[in-house]
Amino acid sequence: MAYEIPVTQARAELADLINRVVYGNERVVVTRHGKPLVALVSAADLERLEQAAEPVEDQVISAVSTVGSAPSAAGERRQRFGIAAEHRGPDAS
Template sequence: MAYEIPVTQARAELADLINRVVYGGERVVVTRHGKPLVALVSAADLERLRVLEDAEASADEAGTASVSTLHAPAPSATGERGRFGIAAEHRDPGARS
């Protein structure tokens, strides 16, 4: 859980807050009008967040790539249309001819 402090008080106690974060392992959320404004976290916590973001981005890219291959047109679809006498084809409802 994070320690919350108003910005006016944080300004006066910045050195103490930094020590609490670095040496006490705390996380400090600075608020304005009761709403979170910024957070003070250790450099180690920040690095862990960056690693998590990178892992999530890689997972998202891998997921997008696998989904796009699922929706790729089948290479034999054009040839099969003539073979089976299929006269209709799917058209995007938003596309105009």
């Protein structure tokens, strides 16, 4: 669990907070009016977070890039967003 501290107090104790993060392996959440504002994490934690996020981003990019490139079958009605619709005039039943 992260240690929470108000921004006004964090300003005065920045050096101590950095030591807690680096040497105490803690995560510090700086708050304003009781709401999380920023987090202090070690460089090693940040690297792990960035590496964990990369595969997800790559999967999304590859999935999105293949959506538009799929060939459609002849005579297939074009569907967008999973909805098939066809306009029929007032005479059609």
